Amino acid sequence: MTDTPTPKVATTLKKQFGLVSATSYITGSIIGTGIFISPTVILEGMGSSVGxxxxxxxxxxAVSFCGAMCYAEYGTRVKKSGGTYTYIREGFGDLAGFIYLWTNLVLLRPLSVALSVLVCAEYVMRPVFLACPDLAPTAAKVMLGFLVAGLFVVGNLYSVRLAANTQTIVTVCKVTALSVVIVTGIIHLVQGNTENFNGAFKTINFKPGGVVLAFYAGLFGYTGWDATNAAVEEVIKPYRNIPIAVFVGLAIPTLIYVLANVAYHAVLTNDEILSGIAVAYVFGERKLGVFKWVILACVAISAGGNVNSNIFIFSRINFVGGRDGLFPRFLSMISVRRRTPQPSIIALFIPTTVFMCLGDVKSVLGAYVFFRVGGECLAVAAFFFIRRKHAAADTTYKTHWVFPGIYVVSILMLSVTAVVDDPGKFLPPFVIILMSVPLYYMSRSRWWKRLHLNTVNKWITLICHRLLLCEHASQRIE
Structure with missing residues (x-):
């Protein structure tokens, strides 16, 4: 009698995200550096008009909500992780999917992580250079940024559950700190201090380019509502948890952001807000006394939480791209023991270090948001294609068709205005993105696969297998 061979267990990502974890990832991804950087940019862009x-x-x-509702349906209709990349590929094909993957790899996610860790380093070092904060050495900020990014990379390599719990804790810290700001500002208003709101809609030096940058700064503050969609395959009961997580995860930051900005404007004058990005620190100096150090710590934690969520989102996008065959296959490898996409996580850390060496990436905020929301706009534009391609089930959440229409039209209007106003700012990133087109066709050709690149891919796969104990993910989605 011959022994029946034991069937091989599929190597897949494990379902570990419940409603709380999924909501925390969205809320934690949104509440980050935006609330501490954007107020200055928005006020300046809107001609110093508080109203x-x-x-x-x-x-x-409102614009972000329209896009988020489309993603809520996508999360219950398309059973694949990958978020924006998956939806672009499902709607417009492999070439569009590859272009988005390339844009994320060389531009968007490394910039976002670098921005977050540098803001974190800025606020951590501010007490050291209290008298002269502008004299803090750039090299010191970069080294501290490396340490922060490295800690979160290690946490995501070690355990999905650890990363999720970290995000939940960070989210609680963010909400608590901003709640202190809000309560302090409301008390200040109740005491009759409303002079900063006199002539709220009076503008100074109002320009179209400034308005566009202001809206981009606002959209930057709300980026992150797509976090859970990047890991649909890891969400427990996605048909229920994803729509609730998207709605609640965006509603909480919206309420907090509006109230926090009311508090900022109630306590601080326009000149104080426009003096720099450290709005929360200036607020703490004015109203919180020694508790201003708590604000500094909370800003650092908020920025660190954004690093954690970016590592989580981007590693899943690269993982799915590798599994689909559009990116190198070693990116789709999973740690057999940890069930985390370790090669994909490490692949994010490498280009991030390059951008961190620049020391300051805040000057490219407009270009970053332009391409970030541009990708999401393309994904939302595929709304009706995806509806035809993926039939609805009884558990599929359905959003109204007006939401994708509002989102696409709004983003297109902002994008066209931005390019017309300052085309030189967007030319270099456009060139980098267009490089992906010949790369895509080269990677599809037979002669390209016969070159040394294929050998390099095999060696990296072997290293991941031997050192990280990783295996290729199963093509079957559970």
Missing amino acids: LSLLVWMLSA
């Missing part, structure tokens, strides 16, 4: 600045925050939330 118009608050209106930008609310309109940015």
